[in-house]
Amino acid sequence: MRVVASTCQIILCLALTAGSQTWAAQAELGAVLQGHLRQLSGHRSRVTGYPGAATAATQIEAHLRAAGSDAVYHRSFHVPVPIDLGASIMIAGATHQLHVMWPNMARTSTTGGEGVEGRLVYLTGTGTVQIDAVDLQGAIVLLDYNSADDWVRVFDAGAAAVIFLAVDDVDVTEAAHRTDGARHFLSASADMPRFYAEVAVARRLRQVTPVPVARLTGRMDWLDAQGTTLVAVVQGADPNLQQEAVVIASYYDAISPVPALAPGADQASGVAVWLELARRLLQQPPARTVILVAAPGHFQGLAGMRNFVDMLRQREAGTAAATPLQNRLEGLRIRTVLGLDLSSRGATVALQQAGAPYRVRTVRPTLFHRVEDLAERYEAARLAGEPILGGALKPLAVRRDIGRMPEPIPVDGAVASLAGFLGLTMVTAGDSRPLFDSPADHFDKVDVAGLTRQAGFVLSLLPALLDDPEADWQPARAKDSYGVLTGRFVTWGAGAFEPDAPVPGALVRVRSLQHVLAGVRPDILAITAADGSYELRGLEARTLYLKPVDLEAYAADRESGRLHTVVDRGAASAVTHPSRVLMDHNEEERTLVGFRVRPIVLPDLFDPRSLLTLDHARLLDGETDADLQRFGLTLPATAAVIKKDGYYDGAGPRKERVGVFFVPPERPVKVVMTSGGLGVGQRLLLLGGGAGDPFGAGLGPAAAPIVTGLAQRVAVDLTELNQQRLDNLQSHGITSQPLRQLHERSRRLAQRNGTQREAWSLAARAHRAIAALVTDAVTGVLFVLLMLLPFSVFAERLLFESKNVHRQVGGAALLFLLAFGVLRYSHPAFDLTLYPLVVLVGFLILALSIVVTTIGMGRLNDQLQRSVSVVVARHRTESRRTAMVGRAFLLGVAQMRRRPMRTLLTCATLLLLTFCLVSFTSVQSTARFHMTPMTKEGGAGNDAVLLRRPGWAGLVGAVPDYLGLSIGVVAAPRFWYEKPGLVR
Template sequence: MNIQINMFSDKYIRCRSMKARIALMLLILLLALQAYVKATPPMDYEGLANSIDVNKLKEYIEKLSSFGSRVTGYSGCNDAANFIVSRLKEINVSYRIIEYEVTVPLDRSSYIEVIEPVSLRLNAYALWPNYVQTCKTPPTGIEGRLVYVGDGDLEDLDDKDIYGSIALIEFNSGKNWINLLRFGARGVIFIEPDETSYPEAIAKISSAPVYFPRLYVDRETGALLKQLAENHSVIRIHVNMDYEIVKSSIIVAEIEGERKDEIVAVIAHYDTWSVVPAIAPGADEATSPSLLLLLAEYFSKNRPLRTLWLVFVSGHWQALAGAREFMEKAIFGSEDIISGERKLLVVVGLDLSSDNNRLLLTYRGYFYDYGSVQVLSKYQKYVIPNVFDKYLKDASAQLGVDLGSIVENGLVVEGWWDDISGPFMLDIEPVTMAHGMGLALRTCGSLRHRWGTPKSDIKYVNLENIRIQALASSAIIYGFVNDPEFSVDWSMVKPSRIFYSPAGELAGFITAYGKVLEFNYTKNWYDRVPYALAVVTRSPSSTYPFMHIIVKCNETGGFVVHGLGVGSAIGGTVLWGAGGVQILQKEGIGYYTEAYLLDEDTGLIVKAPDLGQYGSKSILFWSLVDSHPYQLTTVVFSCASATIIDLYDISRISEPVLLDSRFLNTPWVNMVPTIMIYDVSTLSEFIRYGFVYIPSEGIATIFTPPDSRFALILKVGPEKRISVVLVNSSQLHPDGYGYKVQRGAEIILSAINASNDIATIISTRYSNLKKNMIENIALEENIKAME
């Protein structure tokens, strides 16, 4: 009996001991849980929403749009950077400034000089360049009679002597300035409209390097010029624009979080673009950096769980120069990031507009056109569940607003462009290209009607639309910053110079060192060409001008480009190359490099891409960039130039290529145009020649040796049927003398020249046939009709 009691006692004691241990463990767990809860407060979306002060947002937008031109390189852009820095100082947010160099077209005081009947000097502003051609005038200007042409329609030109004149035209006239070029005007002046739009703005430039000086004047000056035109005044126009290397700033504000080595970045550009670069308020475009400042204020008072970077970049419209330099200097230039000691988990880009209140969440834009099923896998794992099933739902529940209904999922392989009109570039593209995880919140269902115009004022900004987008954007950013459960496999987002995966993912961020050469016959080798403008682009035929990386070379003809996409990972094969030459598929993947040199006095192109036997036929201009660093080489030659318009498919009376307006580098219709240029003296191809042909515009610029004579044939369709012939034909010499190009001048040829040439050739050849008893009544009637 005693033994039983003792055994019972031992069991009892062991049981009590076990209960005590369990109780102790529960107590420790409870204390740990309390500490965890204390360290990670609940997601306060309501407090975040209360910080989105619309009046403060408007104040920032007004301030940023008040500095004059915010185009990168202009004083207003520098003033905007200084304002952002001063505001960060006021709210005690630490920051660093990263300077970088970028090539931009600078307008340095263009003007109009009235000669007769009075002497006046009037302010005017140069328009954005036609590709590399800034249309700079000689120091003495360009002189001509002033002729007012209304909207520039053909009916408006009746009874007007356009040849040799300076035309005055209303800004809202589409591409009718081409009519003035066609009929021999020496330049054009656009009059400020009451209102205008992005399609009107972009219509004022060509993707071919056409030399045709274009100026913009305010309404008061326009009214005065109309009066002067009635009196047949003579004026001189002075366009003083050059591509120059300038320094610009990237501002990286940092708010350290409790998990200081986990970084979430938010990026937006504070610069803008206008077809009149000296007048670029860009009010609607200022909404994204303004929201970034509001976020800086909020998180400076509410310490985030993770470290937050707020990145303000410029150079957006210079082929994402600022965003590419941010990756190069702040990411690849940081040993802490590359080693993984500090981890950049995600970069969210803001690209807002106020003409709608819906957002597209996407990872892909047109600068790289980079994306695939393999790339999307990390977004499907880490982004979609968190953003759509967690952050937006939780925020909507707290705020009583359905934020999920305004954010569309663009994290898909096809249809990622959603209902966004026209092509677009995103500041997060370099992040994604470098194997990071970049997300963009871009307003969709939006035409961005005022963007790119000199009339983008604060009065057009819809603050209510911005407020709604700001709530949704901020909720997503807040989630990434403060969600304790958010985590990412570092190997899936680590920035890489070149990244290959067994699953087929290819990514990379490559630096290219380039050189511009010219073949020297005396040395039988190549010389370097200093101070040329080098162009690196994945789509030379694109009419979206902001995709081309334009870099001014140094004194040895060298240049550097950061942030080229790797190999075949970048999207967009083209169906015609430089000059419209159809290219092989393997040559259409990668980057195309060409260069130009402009005369400092005349503004004309004096060296152009050499497509002849010492140029692209020896050194391929297409490069499949597949190593870091990479060497780019291109070749130029000394030239004179001619611009040819109306290079149409005459069977259809339209341009040979009709582009999809969403992308501007993929065609709906492609008649596979081919230009053939002949040296009339040899009736064969020039040893050195070049051209840029934009089939969707029907415009080409031809480059041949100075004092040479050329003939041109345009062939279209798979059967290569002749559509346009330009030979400078006459009755005495129907086969043509060819068109002579001379240094210091540029000739303009159009459908008028082409129709005269083809009519002369047909009539003389038929005359010879008729002499040999070969007749065709129908053809004879057509020839009489032509005459």
Template sequence: MIGVIKIGKLIIIALTLLLIGGNAFIALGEPDSPIELASDDVKLDNILKHIYFLSSIGSRYPGYPGCEKAANYIYNYLANELGLNTFTLSYRALIPYDQNSTLTILRPIRKTFRVYALSPNMVELCRTPPGGVEGELIYVGKSDIESLKDIGGKIVLIDYNSGANWLYLKNLGAKAVIFVEPEDTTIFEEECKIMDIPVNFPRVIVKRKDAKSLLSLLEKERVFVKLNVDVFWKEVELRNIFSIIPGTCSDLENIVMIAAHYDAYSAVPALTPAADSASGVATLLEFARVLKKNRPLRTVIIAAFSGSAIGMAGARYFSEQIFYRHWEKPLVINGNRGRVSLKGTDIRLIFVLDLSSESSFMALFAQGAFYGWFDWARVGGLEPLLSYFKKIGSYDDRKWIYELYGRKYRLYIPAIFFGERKVIPYTIVSRLPVIHMGEVFNHAGVLALTFYTVNRFCQGTIADTRDKVNPRNLKPQTELVYQLIYTLLNDPDTHVDNMLKSLLHFPSRTAPRGFALLRGRVWYFDEPSLTLRSDWNQVLDKDDIIVVYVRMISPEEGYRHCFISRANATGFFEIPGLKPSGWALGAYPYEIAVFVIDNRTGQIKWATDQGSLGKSLWPHGTTFTLSSMEEASGMKAVNLVLFKCGVLTLHGCMFDPESLLPLKPEEVKFIVLETTTQKVLEQYGVCTSRLHRTLSLIPFRGSYVFLCQDAVFFLPPDIKVDIVLADVRTNVIIGILRNKRVGLGEYRSIKLCQLEFAKNILEVSRRMLENIRDQPTLAGPLDLAEGYYDSALREYKKGVESKDALRTFTLMFKSLYIARKTLSVLKETYSNIATFTLLLLLLLIPTTLVLEKLLFGYSGPKRIASVLSMYILLLAVLAYIHPGFRVLANPFALLSGMLTIISASLPIVFLLAESYSIIREV
């Protein structure tokens, strides 16, 4: 009878799984097998209930109300519903907070819509000035360049799924863009909406239903609107939440942590529905319930982390606190059911749940794109764990199929690559870069393995809504993860304890892994005392804050590896979790920039000084690596000097004007000169884009390249400057800007800067042409140069007057190309003139000597005076009749240089002559 009941029970389970559409093959399992526990105890309905609640409470971007509600929900569930001893660890973080951005129709009707600001461009919040920006609203669809007409001064409504085409609008002079909320989108689209340099261009998104109202109105008549982007930097307290499930064994040295993040990311912080993004933490809560009911052999810590959207902040601050500051010295915390004593050595292994219902294909990852590659041969520990999991079931490493108790699952278990073969496993199975919290723990010194759903395209976007959650894909993943983890937690074999004790388990600040701590101080130059000071409360206004921005600048690694922090009133800041460099293991360079921002207006008022004074304390400039123990442990601080500034942005300036291909930052040389003196500025700064290779996958090639072609200059206020851009490889001028000035905190942008470059190059060419226009001997090159000049001037004027975007861009590059050809011909002409003039000056010397001998034949001092007089006379005649002396800006400098060469060579000639005489005598 009992057997019949059991068979009936298994049949019911099989039918249930078939009804929910699981894609695994069902077989009868043993009565007490983990598969039966998974089927009976891990309830998909419970997981979905958590997902639906967490996606209904508003944005879970760190620091937003939804994130705080999620923390309260998780804490209450663990502490009160499950009755677990639960505690929190807090840290502070700086986030962009969208308070209440709005779009108001001014006419023909008056109506206000809530809109949502996109993430900052680096530290630039893109906040509108007090009172907002006003203009005519137009709709451009996907903003294909062929269809854009008369964009300047408009506020533009554009489809969200339009790649980086919004950059055309920025370059054409639009005041702001308003994206229409899409029904569906991808992470590629999200990446195209944010720049990694502080470009101020307001970008918001409007809900679909509100966009329909706007479009309906636009079909009838012209619409005028006012956009108010109300975003500011907010320092918030974020919580990591932990619960302890004591094991039936009293051994507390092999604690296993199961972790997930409960916050979420999207390109629109205030609009982060994050339904599917809750899959990991929802599964974590269900595992906590099942493990509380069926206590495992080994002690488990359930950990829900915040801050994954802001550079893995929660995992980084936890690792710094527990694995470095409390590795052996316990941290005593008050839990809701008693005090907890926790130290780093207690935690032996960490499992991270980073799941998605977009796919049923899962992988086990230890490395990822956040930190990049490191050599497991130097740290060890991962291979025994992967081998253990392979032995629990049956794994086909060619088809990536894992079979357990008759069920088949799609699972990728990576091979371990050692030595010089720098292969990160995610690149084998995923089209997208994979970043996960396990990377943080592995670099911190405790082995972590992440269960990761690969090829997710919608998770982490504004379209990650509840209707996208697919239980059919989530069910097999939760089953398999539970089976593998529960098997390890309950395996009584001593070899499992030995394996756990052999895993990676030591913190290190230096390579080959390493978890570096960056400490630094921000200074300013006090002119009255002529000293550097850091008492910022003496010079900052009430609403000013010091914002520190650090990013890894490797194009292959460091995806979303950037940190934003706040320096205190003494200029001190501390950022944990950077990747150290090793001389034999590769360099991982970072770039740091510090700003003082008026948090009321969003203006940048101070910036990092990259001039001579700024480099006096930190000789590496704004780029550095952390290699030595002193650097990686924070004992050797980074020192940066700030200066008061305004901001000047050049849009689309970093192009090779001949090939029209984008240039990398290291391929462009920037020269910033004071206009009046033409001396290099002592204080200035510049930011250029360094995009991750991920963007090369984006299929929007035409516009995506503009993401990395802007340059932002920070200039001393109220000083006129000239800026020259040159190609480092060829030293050829890319462009010239003249007579630019910004005020303190002022933001100015040069749109269609190739037209500005063309204008300034043409002005230089005009002055050069005027000097040689009347020289008949230069007729050939002069005609060529004048032809280029006239052509470039015509194209420039057409480009300025054109209202058609495609025509404007075409004329812009054409005028710059011809202007550079004009300058090139003129430079070559001037160079030939200078060379020929120098040759004449040299030939004048023997000519003078011969003439003096023929006409006078003096000797002694009288001959010297005669030769000099005759040379000066001939020089005067040449200066009058030869065009070279009138064309060259300073022919006497050329003459003095020539005389210097002659004077320097005379002793050599004398010595050679003396030596020759001695040799002859011998």
């Protein structure tokens, strides 16, 4: 008994000793990670191109050398980055320092030398109601950082600039969440200057407002910033396996909507674990050779990894330039790239193959078998069987559930997969990364314990895999789908026959349809050289279900920030120099042709009738109403556009509803917009008119870049046009009382504050109904003309009874023209058309087409009957019923003059039938609005209603805002990461 007790005590002591050792190791690992995070997040900004990124590279190199690396190689590349050159606001002689926000694509918030001057207004608890109640014309508006996209409504109300104020009295994940940051800049190059005030400055600005006069200045330039990728090589210890090399990579840069404030503490989680892994591998080399890569530019469309993988491609093709790094990699077989993309707020790690932002076909690698075995051992030994590894691994049900991502996260391994290598990435699962892409991503907000848990698993798994002789790190290389697009951006020179004048310093963009994915700006960018040339590397090419990419190019004035040259998307240029490219080869070339422009910004393209964002536009010359021959535009990437041209969908594009048009500087412009797959209809009309001006003169060259009060201006233009058309119809005897009532209601609402969007909706409905009324009138005329054809023939038989065929045809034609002349001056439909004779010409073309088709079909049937064999023909009757009926009908017509009473009765019967047909088809359509109160019976009832589109298609993000405003309730959006089961 005593022996058993002693044995139990020994086992307990051993377990406690092992547990204490494990806890001590975890605590030591946590302290190491904490030191790395504190050091890397000690910079103001680690955005590539800012001083903090260069300092972080120096610190990482020092760590590698201290761990025993004999050489750290540098590989430099360039990537366009917006550089904050300073901003401030002057109030009563006192200057307060600000920071420039991330630009709306190519348009930065540069204010020019004179800056922006206006009243300083602070809006709290913003919403459409409060914005509409305050006069913001020309004002500089202060908004809390967590005000979502209210800043767009502020510009729609006439604001000249917006300053976001840091919020310090609420939880940081609510005050500076990543989703708020994503909504503070646009994918369209809208001229909307925005700035950011840190906590201390924000407090002072709140205290001094309102201020009658304040002056705001700021400048930000797109520059071709240099990034430095650090590479260290750990020589393998096994002579039989040291020729097999594995790339283990991470990124060390950060991102924020305020580029000058990007400490990126949580964003440094991956590189912190990478540094500890590098130290252990350098001190105890594994069997295989390891290439350690730390790259910047991750948040600029994975630019750093694109550059490194491009070097691996060139190395495989034998075209890489001779460098010390290339010499060091000589003789190594590189087939796998493994990335570390970790964050601290998750408890599990997912192993991804390929991934966003590319779509590449993958085959499950045999390496996953060893990963599963080692993961199960670790989970059994360290976590009591609790799973920590997720992904497309066995057991599938468990691993996939814990490896799900809240949204697509662009990863470095995806670039390697695009180039045909095995691209893997270890990503933290179940973490929404709230402080990624946030100016508040500080060290004290990092969950070091959660990161330590993940790091313990990664640091156990990877060395074991690198030492495992059965692990297959060298799969056959797949198809290389890494695309390179080159070209030039040029304009038409004076007297040139071809566009040949280069546009240097322009920003060229491959639009990705998502302006941000988990902090990453997925657009691939380049800045043109002195000769206008550009090079875009890392595009998706030669893949399954390949979609064409859209190219955009913008040239701006450095001093003012205004865009002056963009790509021409007119009808002629779309044929000769299209900006859409299908990357069906690894290398493509495209010349972009631009022209001088002025921007027109429409701040809210949400259609209140269809509950969709308008995504089709037609630009007209304000003087001639003809389509513009040269124009450019950037419209929101709606769900329909993403389904047609892209791969990823989400809440992001449904939140953005700002459109920008680029038109010739000297021409007035009218805008017509609609939505839908075919782009048919007129849901938005911006004519530049006003009271008493139904057709307008367009938005002239002197107009402001932003069309403020858009809903009211559209409602006024529509009501004035509807008034003119209703008056025109009434002058010709066509009236509709329901339409008149609908029009008067929209007119009254257009004059009230806060009801302009409802007025727009009703005016658009009336506009469509009026157009349908005119169409019905013209359709009725066509029906009458169709009836005139046989009556002309009958009248000729009745009145003239000509014996000659030519005279019969001539008489019938003469009677038809006489009847048409009577209709022309008696029926109002002809006065409603611009060219009445076109109705006659169109009808005759239609009638003759039917006749020719009938004759052709008859001849064809004759030929087919003649081709039938004799045996078959014996069993067929020779009767031709159609011909017999026609002959009998013509015989009856020929007897009309001899039988006047029967003719009279037949004509009367036909007239009565026609009258009955017209009467029964004259149906008026009206809209009736029903409101059903939600009553509670017996103490129970419905507390909410669900509004959705057919097929569970996504709603535009503006729907909850405007729905709650219109009926006075709180509207909460709901999201599904997967489609509901009933529509799968």
